[in-house]
Amino acid sequence: MKNKRRFPWLQIAVHIIGWLPLALLIIYFFTDNLTVNPIQDIEQRLGRIAVYFLVATLAITPLYTVTGWRTVLPRRRALGLYTFFYASLHIMVFLGLDYAFNLSQIIPLLFGKLYLIAGVLAFSLLLPLAVTSFDYFIRRMGRNWKRLHWLIYPAGLVVILHYAWSLKGNIFTLQGNIIQPLIWGFVILVLLILRLSPLRRWISSTRRKLFSPH
Amino acid sequence: MERKLRHVAVPPSEITSYSSYLSRRDFLKAAGIVSVTTFLAACGVNSSAGPVAGNGGPTAIPGWGSETSTPSVPVPDNAQGLTTDELANPLNTLDQITHYNNYYEFSTAKDAVAPLSQNFKTSPWSVEVGGLVQNPKTYGIEDLLKFQQKERIYRLRCVEAWSMVIPWTGFELADLLRDVQPMTSAKYVRFVTLMDKSQMPGEGDPTFPWPYDEGLRLDEAMHRLTIIATGMYGQSLPSQDGAPLRLVVPWKYGFKSIKAIVKIELTEQQPDTFWNNISSAEYGFYSNVNPNVDHPRWSQATERRIGELGRRQTLMFNGYNDEVASLYTGLDLRANY
Numbered sequence: 339m340k341n342k343r344r345f346p347w348l349q350i351a352v353h354i355i356g357w358l359p360l361a362l363l364i365i366y367f368f369t370d371n372l373t374v375n376p377i378q379d380i381e382q383r384l385g386r387i388a389v390y391f392l393v394a395t396l397a398i399t400p401l402y403t404v405t406g407w408r409t410v411l412p413r414r415r416a417l418g419l420y421t422f423f424y425a426s427l428h429i430m431v432f433l434g435l436d437y438a439f440n441l442s443q444i445i446p447l448l449f450g451k452l453y454l455i456a457g458v459l460a461f462s463l464l465l466p467l468a469v470t471s472f473d474y475f476i477r478r479m480g481r482n483w484k485r486l487h488w489l490i491y492p493a494g495l496v497v498i499l500h501y502a503w504s505l506k507g508n509i510f511t512l513q514g515n516i517i518q519p520l521i522w523g524f525v526i527l528v529l530l531i532l533r534l535s536p537l538r539r540w541i542s543s544t545r546r547k548l549f550s551p552h
Numbered sequence: 553m554e555r556k557l558r559h560v561a562v563p564p565s566e567i568t569s570y571s572s573y574l575s576r577r578d579f580l581k582a583a584g585i586v587s588v589t590t591f592l593a594a595c596g597v598n599s600s601a602g603p604v605a606g607n608g609g610p611t612a613i614p615g616w617g618s619e620t621s622t623p624s625v626p627v628p629d630n631a632q633g634l635t636t637d638e639l640a641n642p643l644n645t646l647d648q649i650t651h652y653n654n655y656y657e658f659s660t661a662k663d664a665v666a667p668l669s670q671n672f673k674t675s676p677w678s679v680e681v682g683g684l685v686q687n688p689k690t691y692g693i694e695d696l697l698k699f700q701q702k703e704r705i706y707r708l709r710c711v712e713a714w715s716m717v718i719p720w721t722g723f724e725l726a727d728l729l730r731d732v733q734p735m736t737s738a739k740y741v742r743f744v745t746l747m748d749k750s751q752m753p754g755e756g757d758p759t760f761p762w763p764y765d766e767g768l769r770l771d772e773a774m775h776r777l778t779i780i781a782t783g784m785y786g787q788s789l790p791s792q793d794g795a796p797l798r799l800v801v802p803w804k805y806g807f808k809s810i811k812a813i814v815k816i817e818l819t820e821q822q823p824d825t826f827w828n829n830i831s832s833a834e835y836g837f838y839s840n841v842n843p844n845v846d847h848p849r850w851s852q853a854t855e856r857r858i859g860e861l862g863r864r865q866t867l868m869f870n871g872y873n874d875e876v877a878s879l880y881t882g883l884d885l886r887a888n889y
Contacts, residue, residue: 373663374648374858375714438862443854453849503849506712506827512759513830515660 352413356420359387360427377435384428389501389522391421392494393529400532403541406549415471418490422468425461453503456496463493491530498523626874627777629702632786637705637717639871641857644716646785648858653792654710655811656760657745657752669791672751672812677796683742683817686733693796697782699723699731704779706802708809709841709870713855720800721783726774734770734818741773742766742823743799744815761830766810767823767837768801769879777802777875780813803869803876805839836889838880841870845886 363383366372372379398414401407437444448454467487470476476483498519499509507514509523531537626638636642653665675693682688701721709715729741745764749755755762772778781800782789789795794811801808807827817823827835834848843853843866854863869876880888 374652375662375856377856377861378714435861436856436863440863443851443863447851451850506830507759508831511831513761514759515656516759517757 352416381431388424396529456500460496463489494526631703631705641717650790657754665792672791674796681732681816684735684738699727711805715855716858720781722779722781725778738818740819742817743810746812746814764826803872
């Protein structure tokens, strides 16, 4: 009975969306569509893809709050893992392709440059979430699992700082090349606000009043 | 040789669209070898007399054509036909130079500049040269082409830590400045880009202080290596690279080399510059290429030459140390970044 209520097409769609960016990247590589500086382009594209998946992950709960569509909730885990997957690829390209694992160059950067400190911090926030995403941990950790996974919010904001600081602009004075990180930062902030309990309860009750017959 | 240059300048769409990056690299390697060989054969030069890698010092490069400059000049005025810079770095291809452009007047996406700039109107074009000069003048682009045009191969190092080797055609800015006769009070030169939102959509972005402007100290502007480029690869300058005329200051980060210039002004005070206005702690007035002074947010120690997989060590003053270091004697390059 339980299985009949599921929407496998939604699950399939999430996995198609999950692999599509990588497939496109591979196609772009072989059709020479990654600019004449492909290492940097791949690196930056992977970073942006990870941001998009992060936003999608964060959007699931507010989407449920607003629509009451329960079916989307279990899809959050796959989206979160795709976020981690693309963030990991982004970092591997940085370490391996961009810097050829040259630790004497990489280490001073990772601990000396603010945008990379933010990047490392964001990844270290995502890492425990990915590791504990299995049912085993969800069962075992109980309430602590929820507490731990709340880290996705600070992770989202740190990711935006990492994104903004890697571009030629200043997100605090609103000068320079900042529009993309600004837009995604704003979206993450709205999604965060939508999760605040009082607002969430108000939205849910309003929805029920509007759409349920008395 | 004109033919050879035309050969290099195949429309980019024909070169790259269907070949992968790696196979293009192989192709370019092969093409490079072929063109070096044909060049040497055409000149009757023994292959052992080819460009020699020097350590910033003078290298003897056989100039091509009748106007061969003295071999002791590290950066020859007539580089036509050469396939490397004076440090034996091969030229980047026209395709690379015209499809990877930081030109925010059109777009912040480097590969979007080429298509967006295709209908950019470069004629008629005039440049107003004024300020503290005896002889202010407005030049048409055709007047500027009367200054002695030279072929210079320069490395261009972007502040984003990538670089290219580009064969420019242009004239020394000093020739133009002598023509307008700077007053003794003139200490700086300010440059301004065309402001035209209808042609340059990026200028509608309110997060940037348009129009783009840049500046040099007068002695930097008068330096032999500072040119106004009017062409590249033996052709007129492509729009995405700053047509019809742009500054090229090879020992400074690329953003100093302002594009599509409409105004040159001599001033007594150090002029404001575009990136300095956006973030003064990050983009100084000097912005000399310096591997020892990092941009506050990222390292400047290494760079990726476009077309190469590994990173290179960035050279002091982008490898022009011998020519330009004397401009900065006694200046703290960390404080004056």
